Amino acid sequence: MPLDRLLSRAAVRLRAAGSPSPRLDAEVLLCHALGCDRTWLYTWGDREATTLVRARYEALVAARAEGHPVAYLTGEREFWGLALETHSSTLIPRPESETLVDVALALAPVAVGRLLDLGTGTGAIALAFASERPGWSVVGIDHQTEAVALARRNAERLAIGNAAFLVSDWFTALVGERFDVIVANPPYVAADDPHLVNGDVRFEPVSALVAGSDGLDDLRHIVAAACDHLVPGGWLALEHGHAQGAAVREQLSVAGYVEVASCHDLAGHERVSLGRVPGLR
Structure with a gap:
């Protein structure tokens, strides 16, 4: 045939x-x-x-x-022009997450600095940023050892040498560490969200998708804890659901971040919210 x-x-x-x-x-x-x-x-x-x-x-x-998702069947997905190895232990990189990369790059106009990517998964966001800012030191963390091994393999196959990956439950392995920019695409789906039984997400790890009854549990934790890991004037940028922008902005403001704002993805949805720790770098 x-x-x-x-x-x-x-x-x-x-x-x-x-x-x-x-x-x-x-x-x-x-x-x-x-x-x-x-x-x-x-x-x-x-x-x-x-x-x-x-x-x-x-x-x-x-x-x-x-x-079954195509990315799991082929073992590969393109993100930010990078061919990334994928595995069922991690989320599949999605185009809307490129908004977070755009935001991180805008927050990092200088030649050198440190960026932390929380819940790195395949390493997509960390590696996309690192490829654009070779003078920056990038750290990606994930609590899943399989994800960290996968991110390391992706960095090696793409020959991106300014990104390192560690096993950590959010900030637990980063005591005393501070960064100029922290980004995260954490779980942000509510436990009863009907979309969990449709499409590719049926085959993706629930722990990387669901965060409590309203989907905001991990976002709340990151907002509260990130202050201790940002330099004065440092930025926190968070990907979230299209209807969660107002809630995340409120969390950032209550926690003392300034210049709080949200950015839209290509579909026009609020996708990333950000805030700055007061002070000068």
Whole structure:
């Protein structure tokens, strides 16, 4: 069977299964099965699929039809132009989190400094920032040893040498450490959120998604604790749900942060809220 026909059949199956992007999913999975990029696929789509490729591809399509995330099936997701290894022990990097990278870069206009990424997962945010600010020292922490190992592998394969990753339950391994900028994309989904039973999140670790009855437990903890780990004048920037901006701004203000504000993602939702510790750096 020609690759083009195999691809078309897979896209139809994934559309029927409810994939929001059936053609793209079908292409990415076929490229993974072939070990090629999409340009090769567009050029040589009339070639016959081998029996081995067809069997491998049909298994991938079947798993995707059941809802398994493409990023877990291929073991890779692009973020900020970086090809990151993914694993089911961590969240899948999402485009809206690039807003947090944009904010962090805006808060770091100088050539040198220290940034901390809390709950780093794949290392996506830490590595994106580090790639843009090579003079900065970046630390990413996660309480999952699997996540820290994954982030370290991503740093190595991308040859990003100014980012280090540590196992830590939030700030517990960082006693006495201070940073110019702290960023976090913590769990912020409410325990009863109906979206938890839909889409990719069904297969992602609940501990990386859910934070109490209102989704704000971890955000509250970070806001309260980060003051002791920021230099005077340092910034805290937090990703949160699209309806949580007002609550996070209130937490920041009550905790004594100044210049509190929120930034919107490309969809127009409040996605990142930030505040500065009083004082001069």
